[in-house]
Amino acid sequence: MYLIGAFKEVLPKFVNNKLAYINLLKPSSPFNLTYSVTNICQSRCRTCFIWKIYRNNPELRGEELKLPEIEKMFRTMGHVYFFNASGGEPFLRHDFKDIVLLACRYLKPGLIHIPTNGISPKLVEDQTRGMLKEMREKGYSAKLTIKPSFDGLYGEQDRIRGVKNNFKLVLETTERLKRLKQEYPNLGVGLGTVVSNHNIRDLEEIGEFVKGLNVDSYINEIAELRSEMFNQNEDITPDQESYARAMDYFRARVKGDLDRLKGFGRLTQCFKLVYYDLVVRTMREKRQVIPCYGGISNVHVSAYGDLWPCCILGEDRSMGNLKEFDFDFKAAWHSRRAMEVRKSIRAGKCHCTLENQTFSNILYHPPSMMKVFHNLLSA
Numbered sequence: 232m233y234l235i236g237a238f239k240e241v242l243p244k245f246v247n248n249k250l251a252y253i254n255l256l257k258p259s260s261p262f263n264l265t266y267s268v269t270n271i272c273q274s275r276c277r278t279c280f281i282w283k284i285y286r287n288n289p290e291l292r293g294e295e296l297k298l299p300e301i302e303k304m305f306r307t308m309g310h311v312y313f314f315n316a317s318g319g320e321p322f323l324r325h326d327f328k329d330i331v332l333l334a335c336r337y338l339k340p341g342l343i344h345i346p347t348n349g350i351s352p353k354l355v356e357d358q359t360r361g362m363l364k365e366m367r368e369k370g371y372s373a374k375l376t377i378k379p380s381f382d383g384l385y386g387e388q389d390r391i392r393g394v395k396n397n398f399k400l401v402l403e404t405t406e407r408l409k410r411l412k413q414e415y416p417n418l419g420v421g422l423g424t425v426v427s428n429h430n431i432r433d434l435e436e437i438g439e440f441v442k443g444l445n446v447d448s449y450i451n452e453i454a455e456l457r458s459e460m461f462n463q464n465e466d467i468t469p470d471q472e473s474y475a476r477a478m479d480y481f482r483a484r485v486k487g488d489l490d491r492l493k494g495f496g497r498l499t500q501c502f503k504l505v506y507y508d509l510v511v512r513t514m515r516e517k518r519q520v521i522p523c524y525g526g527i528s529n530v531h532v533s534a535y536g537d538l539w540p541c542c543i544l545g546e547d548r549s550m551g552n553l554k555e556f557d558f559d560f561k562a563a564w565h566s567r568r569a570m571e572v573r574k575s576i577r578a579g580k581c582h583c584t585l586e587n588q589t590f591s592n593i594l595y596h597p598p599s600m601m602k603v604f605h606n607l608l609s610a
Contacts, residue, residue, distance in 0.1 A: 240262060240310075240312040240341070244259050244262065245595065247259050248524060248527050248528060248595060249595070251527050251573075252522065252524060252527060252573075252577060252595075253577070254570065254573070254574065254577075257565045258526075258527045258564070258565075258573075259309070260308055260309030260310060260311060260561075260564075261308075261311060261527070261528060261529055261530045261564075262311070262312050262313065262528045262529065262591060262594075263311070263312070263313040263315070263528060263529040263530075263587055263588075263591055264308070264311045264313070264314050264315065264338065264529075264530055264531075264532070265315040265317055265529070265530070265531045265532070265542065265587065266314070266315070266316055266317065266330075266334075266531075266532045267317045267318055267319065267531070267532070267533050267534045267542075268295075268316055268317070268318060268319070268321045268324050268327060268330055268534065269295055269318050269319040269320070269321065269323060269324045269534050270282075270284045270285065270291070270295070270318065270319040270534045271285060271292070271318070271319045271320060271323045271324070272318060272319040272320040272323070272348065273320060273323070273348065273350060273351070273394065274320070274348045274350065274392050274393055274394055274397075275392070275393025275394065276391065276392050276393055277390075277391050277392075277393065277427070277429055277465075277467070278382075278391075278425050278427050278429070278454045278460070278465070278467045279460040279461075280460060280461040280465075281318075281319055281460050281461060282319075283461060284461070291535075294534075294535050295534045295535060296534065296535065296536050296553075298326055298329055298330070298333075300536070300553075300554075300558050301330055301333060302333050302337070303557075303558040303559070304532070304536075304553055304558045304560050305333050305334060305336075305337035305338055305560075306337050307558070307559045307560040307561055307562075308337065308338060308560040308561070309338075309561070310338060310339050311334075311338040311339075311340055312340055312341050312342065313340060313341070313342050313344065313587070314334050314338055314340040314342070314343045314344070314373075315343075315344045315345075315346075315587065316330065316331060316334070316343065316344070316345045317345075317346060318346075318534075319534065320347060320348050320351075321345055321346075321347065322345075322347055322351060322354050322355050322358050323351075323354075327358060328358055328361045328362050328365070331343065331345075331362050331375075332362070332365055332366070332369070332371075335366060335369070335371040335373060336369075336371075339373075340373050341373055341374065342373060342374050342376065343373050343374070343375045343376065344376050344378065345375070345376070345377050345378065346378045346379075346380060346423060347377060347378070347379050347380070347404070348379070348380055348392065348394075348397075348401075349379030349380060349381075349397075349400060349401035349404040349405070350392075350394055350396075350397055350400045350401065350404075351400075351404075352400055352403040352404040352407050353407075355377065355379075355404050355407070355408070356404070356407040356408065356411060359375070359377055359408065359411060359418070360411060360415075362375065363375060363411070363414075363415040363417070363418060366417075367415070372417070373417070374417050374418075374419055375415075375417060375418055375419065376418075376419035376420070376421055376447070376448070377408055377418070377419070377420060377421070378421040378422060378423045378448075378450070379401045379404050379405055379408075379421075379422055379423075380392070380401070380422075380423055380424075380425065381401060381422040381423065381424055381437065381441065382424055382425055382427075382429070382430055382437075383398070383429070383430050383433060383437065384398065384433070384436060384437060384440055385398050386398070387429075387430065387433065388401065390429075391427075391429045391430060402444075405420060405422065405444060405446065408420045409445070409446070419447045419448065420446045420447050421446055421447055421448035421449060421450065422441055422444065422446050422448075422449050422450075423449070423450045423451065423452070424437060424449075424450075424451040424452075425451075425452060425453075425454050426451050426452065426453045426454060426469060426474065426477065427453075427454035427467045427468070427469065428454075428466060428467055428468070428469055429467070431469045431473050431474070431477055434451070434477045434480060434481070435477075435480045438480060438481065438484060448499070450503075450586065451481060452584070452585075452586045453468065453469065453474060453510060453514075453584050454467040454468055454469075455468060455543060455583060455584065455585070457542055457543050457545060460542075471511065471514040471515050474510070474511065474514060475511045475514075475515075478507045478510070478511060481503075481507060482504060482507050485500045485503050485504055485507075486504070488500060489501070489606075497607065498603070498607060501603045501604075501606035501607045502590055502593060502603055504602075504603075504606050505593055505599050505602045505603050505606070506586065506589050506590065506593070508602075509521065509584075509589055509593075509599070510584040510589070513582055513583070513584050514584065517582060518579060518582050519579050519581075519582045520582075521592050521593070521596045521598075521599055522577070522592065522595070522596060523576050523577075523581070523582075523588065523592055524588075524591055524592055524595050525540035525541045525544070525573075525576050525588055526540030526541075526550065526569065526572055526573045526576060527573060528588075528591040528592075528594070528595060529541060529587065529588050529591050530564070531545075532553070533545075535552070536552050536553040536554050536558070537549050537551075537552050537553075538550040538551055538552065538553060538563050538564070538569070540572055540573070540576060541583070541585055541588050542585070543581070543583040543585050544572075544581060548572050548575065548576075548581075549568075549572075550563060550564075550566065550568055550569040550572050551563050551566055551568050551569065
């Protein structure tokens with residue numbers, strides 16, 4: 232169902248977004264929206280310093296978008312297939328359930344993805360249950376995936392994430408969600424690892440441990456310097472050779488899993504194989520190895536309403552703030568400033584390995600899609 236939905240979404244927009252890429256048409260509504268609902272976070276991660284925002288500038292908490300403003304943004308956006316609700320820690324926002332339900336009402340996503348630090352097991356379970364209950368009552372059919380962060384084993388998880396008992400709490404959150412899935416089949420439970428210099432040597436051990444947890448998905452993404460995370464001065468990104476060696480393990484694992492997978496799960500794994508190759512090439516060649524559709528297929532909205540083509544560029548290449556446009560998304564999306572940002576991306580003035588953007592880029596790059604289908608058919 233979700234596999235068919237993804238292609239139904241991309242195909243009608245394919246020509247439009249190809250023309251938008253060369254600035255001949257205005258882009259349609261984005262395929263993928265990431266919205267950082269809050270910058271509040273209890274973690275003290277060694278790869279992200281977003282938690283310092285309110286410690287140093289407590290007045291900024293009042294600047295986060297309010298529910299009526301969020302509703303107007305969603306209402307003027309149009310259909311979005313992938314909705315990523317991010318943070319900070321999204322579950323700390325008291326009206327988070329209402330935000331997700333507004334997204335279901337106006338954006339009508341096929342997939343909703345929510346990362347969490349996982350250190351508040353009951354809060355995550357209760358809020359997720361509330362979302363799923365109301366989604367069922369209102370007839371919303373989106374698949375909801377919750378993804379706790381899993382960056383190390385035992386004390387290493389606590390050290391990297393900066394919270395005592397983090398490892399124990401994430402495991403509890405994962406088990407609570409797995410039990411909840413028995414009641415709500417449209418719930419997916421995943422885990423995600425940020426690959427950094429803090430855990431690059433432990434990835435195989437982490438991956439083997441995750442196998443035993445029997446979750447629906449496991450993703451890993453390289454730690455990058457992002458203005459969103461205030462980590463530009465940190466030595467967190469592994470070198471290309473170390474990352475390439477680590478990816479050999481994940482590539483072999485994905486290939487080994489393909490035989491037992493079907494539908495969307497199988498296709499996602501085939502995308503991952505292409506993604507791993509593109510990441511290694513991007514790191515080695517330090518350029519966009521396939522065209523980037525940031526600001527066309529994907530968009531990131533900050534907690535304060537800033538419109539970014541992606542979280543890597545963030546404020547460095549903002550398309551403007553929705554407050555300037557009275558929260559009319561399309562007015563901001565089609566502004567002159569947004570066009571200038573897309574032009575700079577098209578000119579190759581940036582390159583990154585951001586997973587959700589790279590997956591979208593693959594969809595709009597026929598040679599890469601041919602590799603996906605080759606993986607799908609040859610497994």
